[in-house]
Amino acid sequence: MGEPILATRELTRDFNAFRAVDHVSITVNAGSMTGLIGPNGAGKTTLFNAIVGSLKPTSGSVFLDGSDITGLAPEQLFSKGLARTFQIPRPFARMSVLENVMLAPLAQAGERLLGPFLSRGAARRQEREIRERAMEVLDFMTLARLADHPAGKISGGQMKLLELARVLMGDPKVILLDEPAAGVNPTLAGTLIEKIEELNRRGKTFLIIEHDMDFIMRHCNPIIALSEGKVVFEGTAEQAQSNPVLLDAYLGARADG
């Protein structure tokens, strides 16, 4: 297992009097596929949001590659190699699937107002390269035949694939996935998991929130469990299966949820 690449220290986030994330210290090692589990409302998504800067942490810190990134905005973190997808997909609905993906590369010459006019040649060349890469990524994610469809009209599962395709355009080091398989039909979920595995083999680090225990047990190591905003377990799949606290906290809440 590699060096720590992403870490939180005593990270806390309150919503008024309610503490959604409570002094969470976790470490994600480079090249790992770290699983994050916990019952509904445990604070998993809030933890993601606090890490990527969508929500300002109330206290505590976040480190990426050893440097303090606490409180930086999401747009700053994407360019530092930290990407995330959303629990409920957020496609750019009235844009084509291809445009969704082509948006993501950073520092596009044509993104400035007069870019398309002043540096026309450079902008065109870059646009062609981006289009090619976008098609490759769509191909990899099995979305190529949907390239010209409006992103709001594809299935929920395809939107999850699209979100992963989009962030891949930025070539991030660490990708946070919020329930990638939830609500996705089994075939598509299979594809998605396969792609995540392949990306992981190629060196991408993943931190994955999932309720699908089968997926978590089979693919993730280590596994971290949150309950009521606190880390209640950290260890391997085998340890998880025999951990009384985890069974109690996680499966207990699942039963009535």
Next chain:
Amino acid sequence: MTGIISYLVFFTTMASILAIATLGLNLQWGNTGLFNGGVAAFFGAGAYGTLLLGGTSQEDHLGGFELPYVVALAGGMAAAGILAWVVGVLTLRMRRDYLAISTFGMAIVFENVMRNAEWLSGGAKGLRGFERPLRDALGDGFAYNAAFLAVVLVLLFATYRFLQVLVRSPFGRLLRAIREDETAARSLGKSPARVRLTAFVTGSVIMGLAGGLYATFYAFVSPQDVLPTLTFQIWAMLIVGGAGNNRGAVFGAFLIWAAWTASGWLLSRFAPVDAQIYTGSIQYVLIGLVIVGMLLWRPQGLLPERLVISQSGQAPS
């Protein structure tokens, strides 16, 4: 016959000028999702700016710098842009509905300042004494109007082309992404604040161009020309034509301007005499009905936004 032709020239000139303003609004609302409720103020800034900078010297108010026409027109556009920049810095952080209200309020303030600051704008009497460019060569008659129409058409076409290139470029893609989902755009490394401001200012400069041409055509501008009615007209043009579609914006401008002039003519012709003083109000209601009806019946407009697809590099199947 000549009567009809010169009326057509007049009609097309007005419709084209309003089409330019509608294109500006399309950049803001259609492409970026910025609700500008103060179109009249940016149009007005262009109109007043052009006449103040290019007009002959006046005794009772500012202006009369007698700058060359092109400089005056550019100055009017710059005035609209500066106004938009100030308003944008103050309001673009707000939620969409607040932006609408604050720009609407700003336009009311603008109109009131123009009405009352006589030293600046000539007050309710407006700005007069503007010498239209090339009047010596072309006179005041049909030749002038035809030549002016040609210039307006060229500028309309140039604006259209500029925006077409823009919306199909990565910049346009960025605008649409911010319109569709700001959170998702930020998660992909885009900073919406600067981009929204750029789109807001650029759209307003285009409205300023329309205002400058309008004032040039009449060689006059007064607070009556920057009433909220104008904002509603431009909005109706965009909604009916099709927000997000530049062709739709131009089409909507011609259509609504035709409906507006026709309704005015019909009312003056056939409405009972006592009702005629309400012509303006009736038209106002009509334009509201058109907007509401369109939003209910066909919210995407007559020429809906078209998806930007992969053009040359067709999707491999």
